[in-house]
Amino acid sequence: xxxxxxxxxxxxxxxxxxxxxxxxxxxxxxxxxxxxxxxxxxxxxxxxxxxxxxxxxxxxxxxxxxxxxxxxxxxxxxxxxxxxxxxxxxxxxxxxxxxxxxxxxxxxxxxxxxxxxxxxxxxxxxxxxxxxxxxxxxxxxxxxxxxxxxxxxxxxxxxxxxxxxxxxxxxxxxxxxxxxxxxxxxxxxxxxxxxxxxxxxxxxxxxxxxxxxxxxxxxxxxxxxxxxxxxxxxxxxxxxxxxxxxxxxxxxxxxxxxxxxxxxxxxxxxxxxxxxxxxxxxxxxxxxxxxxxxxxxxxxxxxxxxxxxxxxxxxxxxxxxxxxxxxxxxxxxxxxxxxxxxxxxxxxxxxxxxxxxxxxxxxxxxxxxxxxxxxxxxxxxxxxxxxxxxxxxxxxx
Amino acid sequence: xxxxxxxxxxxxxxxxxxxxxxxxxxxxxxxxxxxxxxxxxxxxxxxxxxxxxxxxxxxxxxxxxxxxxxxxxxxxxxxxxxxxxxxxxxxxxxxxxxxxxxxxxxxxxxxxxxxxxxxxxxxxxxxxxxxxxxxxxxxxxxxxxxxxxxxxxxxxxxxxxxxxxxxxxxxxxxxxxxxxxxxxxxxxxxxxxxxxxxx
Numbered sequence: 001x002x003x004x005x006x007x008x009x010x011x012x013x014x015x016x017x018x019x020x021x022x023x024x025x026x027x028x029x030x031x032x033x034x035x036x037x038x039x040x041x042x043x044x045x046x047x048x049x050x051x052x053x054x055x056x057x058x059x060x061x062x063x064x065x066x067x068x069x070x071x072x073x074x075x076x077x078x079x080x081x082x083x084x085x086x087x088x089x090x091x092x093x094x095x096x097x098x099x100x101x102x103x104x105x106x107x108x109x110x111x112x113x114x115x116x117x118x119x120x121x122x123x124x125x126x127x128x129x130x131x132x133x134x135x136x137x138x139x140x141x142x143x144x145x146x147x148x149x150x151x152x153x154x155x156x157x158x159x160x161x162x163x164x165x166x167x168x169x170x171x172x173x174x175x176x177x178x179x180x181x182x183x184x185x186x187x188x189x190x191x192x193x194x195x196x197x198x199x200x201x202x203x204x205x206x207x208x209x210x211x212x213x214x215x216x217x218x219x220x221x222x223x224x225x226x227x228x229x230x231x232x233x234x235x236x237x238x239x240x241x242x243x244x245x246x247x248x249x250x251x252x253x254x255x256x257x258x259x260x261x262x263x264x265x266x267x268x269x270x271x272x273x274x275x276x277x278x279x280x281x282x283x284x285x286x287x288x289x290x291x292x293x294x295x296x297x298x299x300x301x302x303x304x305x306x307x308x309x310x311x312x313x314x315x316x317x318x319x320x321x322x323x324x325x326x327x328x329x330x331x332x333x334x335x336x337x338x339x340x341x342x343x344x345x346x347x348x349x350x351x352x353x354x355x356x357x358x359x360x361x362x363x364x365x366x367x368x369x370x371x372x373x374x375x376x377x378x379x380x381x382x383x384x385x386x387x388x389x390x391x392x393x394x395x396x397x
Numbered sequence: 398x399x400x401x402x403x404x405x406x407x408x409x410x411x412x413x414x415x416x417x418x419x420x421x422x423x424x425x426x427x428x429x430x431x432x433x434x435x436x437x438x439x440x441x442x443x444x445x446x447x448x449x450x451x452x453x454x455x456x457x458x459x460x461x462x463x464x465x466x467x468x469x470x471x472x473x474x475x476x477x478x479x480x481x482x483x484x485x486x487x488x489x490x491x492x493x494x495x496x497x498x499x500x501x502x503x504x505x506x507x508x509x510x511x512x513x514x515x516x517x518x519x520x521x522x523x524x525x526x527x528x529x530x531x532x533x534x535x536x537x538x539x540x541x542x543x544x545x546x547x548x549x550x551x552x553x554x555x556x557x558x559x560x561x562x563x564x565x566x567x568x569x570x571x572x573x574x575x576x577x578x579x580x581x582x583x584x585x586x587x588x589x590x591x592x593x594x595x596x
Contacts, residue, residue: 107480145581149582160508164509196507196550200547
């Protein structure tokens with residue numbers, strides 16, 4: 001698939017811009033702060049409904065405007081689909097597909113598939129576990145858009161459960177004090193609902209875990225292969241899931257990694273029961289997919305803290321390339337189609353050897369969108385259209 | 398900002414559910430321009446609704462007397478109780494004309510975020526109604542969202558020891574619609590809840 005037209009209104013620095021795009025490589029060249037990244041960020045947003053640069057939507061809207069609009073025409077074989085997405089910070093976003101009446105924003109997921117490489121990817125290796133969870137969950141949602149709903153439900157159950165635990169923890173602390181109103185009875189009533197939230201947390205959590213396990217199993221060989229191509233002899237790469245409920249391939253209860261959804265449900269319920277006393281004391285949910293991590297290893301050592309800067313980069317790129325391979329392979333058999341590759345300012349960060357290897361690997365992609373500050377950063381293999389981006393204007397050269 | 402009482406009216410209207418500042422302003426100016434008799438009628442019902450309407454002592458539905466119409470009706474089956482969140486859910490179910498039992502209105506759903514626990518709902522009243530053994534089936538018709546499901550699960554656990562039949566409304570496809578337009582979650586549920594076709 002490829003994006004054949006992108007149109008932005010009040011998105012980031014752009015008041016209005018129309019960018020026709022072709023299959024193959026397109027490179028956006030421009031100095032810092034001219035708006036290159038904003039273009040690819042908008043495309044990435046349509047694929048994941050979140051930005052790769054910021055967590056909230058507000059910075060995406062041009063200063064002084066109420067809302068931003070992204071429109072994109074996606075060509076997939078003979079078929080063309082038009083997505084129109086309105087970002088309303090603080091209010092509900094709105095979406096339309098093929099000029100239809102309004103659809104739920106979530107329905108947009110799955111139409112455009114992208115794999116985005118960016119300087120921020122280094123956080124996959126060096127950052128907090130939340131970065132790696134986000135990587136996994138975003139890829140899960142691209143593979144199966146239905147999971148966006150499950151993810152949303154999980155977050156909602158978690159929020160409800162945490163609020164309940166927090167109020168119980170608070171009441172407990174104040175209940176012990178003299179003169180404080182006795183709330184013991186309501187604590188008991190509240191805690192009696194904890195079992196119910198446990199059940200719902202385990203149900204949605206098990207669904208998420210099943211998908212994460214399956215994804216890691218599929219990514220493992222692909223990441224190893226990609227790393228070997230980028231940095232020969234540096235591997236092997238290990239992907240090791242660290243589940244807070246003990247669902248880890250090597251370190252937890254044997255046989256729980258890759259277990260069925262029913263088994264994971266029981267596992268989570270059991271782990272929640274074990275953690276309950278501690279959870280009530282601390283007022284927060286301590287078990288579940290939101291506490292898990294993906295341990296990345298090079299050889300026998302964990303990448304975080306041990307890998308050099310260059311190795312970390314190679315590993316981050318390998319994870320993205322593996323995602324690309326996975327989506328491409330699935331797209332051939334299913335209806336997804338080949339994902340659009342986006343390389344946002346990555347070449348400047350790499351040494352010549354890695355730069356050339358990466359370029360060779362992505363060059364055959366159906367559509368490759370590259371941003372760079374100067375022409376020289378982009379390896380020669382990536383021939384194709386060039387656009388200059390200057391002061392909010394995009395011109396084909 | 399408008400002066401004095403006009404702004405007060407806009408502020409009061411804006412506190413109603415589903416009414417934003419723009420709508421509040423539009424309604425306020427509509428009232429200003431309306432016929433005085435219409436406005437008097439509105440103020441009259443507003444005052445009356447608070448004075449006259451009571452809540453049924455049995456099921457918690459809105460009522461004009463001590464008991465609501467359904468609870469007074471001897472033809473309604475006392476062995477089946479349908480549990481809903483709000484009085485408006487009763488109206489929706491009554492429109493189907495399918496249900497001949499009685500109701501129980503909880504007054505909401507369990508949601509710690511909004512500070513609603515089981516004690517804030519009419520659960521104790523429900524358990525009292527189940528105590529004498531007349532009721533044989535409990536239909537849980539809370540909303541099909543997370544909080545509604547959680548409330549249903551909670552109730553099912555509570556009444557389990559009583560040994561009565563507990564059912565949950567099915568979720569599935571809208572009638573008269575196209576399969577292709579159903580969202581994945583609904584379609585998935587419809588698969589889970591599929592039934593044998595007797596021919």
